[in-house]
Amino acid sequence: xxxxxxxxxxxxxxxxxxxxxxxxxxxxxxxxxxxxxxxxxxxxxxxxxxxxxxxxxxxxxxxxxxxxxxxxxxxxxxxxxxxxxxxxxxxxxxxxxxxxxxxxxxxxxxxxxxxxxxxxxxxxxxxxxxxxxxxxxxxxxxxxxxxxxxxxxxx
Numbered sequence: 001x002x003x004x005x006x007x008x009x010x011x012x013x014x015x016x017x018x019x020x021x022x023x024x025x026x027x028x029x030x031x032x033x034x035x036x037x038x039x040x041x042x043x044x045x046x047x048x049x050x051x052x053x054x055x056x057x058x059x060x061x062x063x064x065x066x067x068x069x070x071x072x073x074x075x076x077x078x079x080x081x082x083x084x085x086x087x088x089x090x091x092x093x094x095x096x097x098x099x100x101x102x103x104x105x106x107x108x109x110x111x112x113x114x115x116x117x118x119x120x121x122x123x124x125x126x127x128x129x130x131x132x133x134x135x136x137x138x139x140x141x142x143x144x145x146x147x148x149x150x151x152x153x154x155x
Contacts, residue, residue: 001063001064001065002061002062002063002064003052003061003062003063003064003118004060004061004118004119004120004121004122004124005060005061005116005117005118005119005137006060006116006117006119006126006135006137007114007115007116007135007136007137007139007142008114008115008116008117008132008133008134008135008136008137009113009114009115009133009134009136010102010113010114010115010131010132010133011130011131011132011133012131013104013113013131014131015091015093015100015102015129015131016091016093016102016104018093018094019091019092019093019102020092020093020094020099021091021092022089022090022091022092023043023044023089023090024043024044024087024088024089025041025042025043025086025087025088025089025090025103026041026042026078026085026086026087027039027040027041027042027078027085027086027144027148028040028041028077028078028080028081028082028084028085028086028148029081029082029144029145029148030077030080030081030082032082032145032146032148032149034054034055034140034145035053035054036051036052036053036054037051037052037145038050038051039051039052039144039145040074040077040078040081041074042071042074042075042078043090045071046068046071046074047068047069047070047071047072047073047074047075048066048067048068048069048074049066049067049069049074049077050064050065050066050067051064051065051066052064052065055138058122058137058138059137059138059139059140060122060137060138061122081148082148082149083148083149084107084108084148084151085148086105086107086109086144086147086148087105087106087107087109088103088104088105088106088109089103089104089106090102090103090104091103091104093129095117095126095127095129096126096127097126098117098118098119098126098127099117100115100116100117100129100132101115101116101117101118102114102115103115103116105147105152107151108151108152108153108154109147109151109152109153110152110153111152111153112147112152114136114142115131115132141155
């Protein structure tokens with residue numbers, strides 16, 4: 001499946017009052033090779049294994065394969081991951097016909113807040129709420145695989 005998404009910095013956290021749901025996420029990487037990242041994630045009480053291919057030239061799309069795995073397996077695999085897992089809380093905020101995923105990072109990445117929106121096609125129009133800041137789609141510094149090895153608080 002091809003994932004099409006755009007990423008933005010978030011200018012203020014007032015948007016969180018509109019969250020319909022929030023989830024605690026821990027994720028780590030078994031491989032950060034740009035051609036095929038392999039991620040292990042726990043989201044609340046579920047586990048997932050995800051493989052992502054190379055990004056398109058503008059960074060807005062790439063192949064993604066994800067399967068749910070038992071939580072205990074995900075927790076064991078997290079122990080094998082590169083440096084330290086990423087910790088974040090994801091908030092789902094509707095805007096027009098789309099839903100933004102707002103990731104508020106914790107731990108070594110505290111202070112980083114990113115909004116992602118998934119689209120059906122690259123040129124699809126979408127609402128841009130006032131809390132949406134600079135677009136960082138395609139900027140590798142904002143890929144989770146990058147910040148797993150280069151935490152935001154070291155920039």
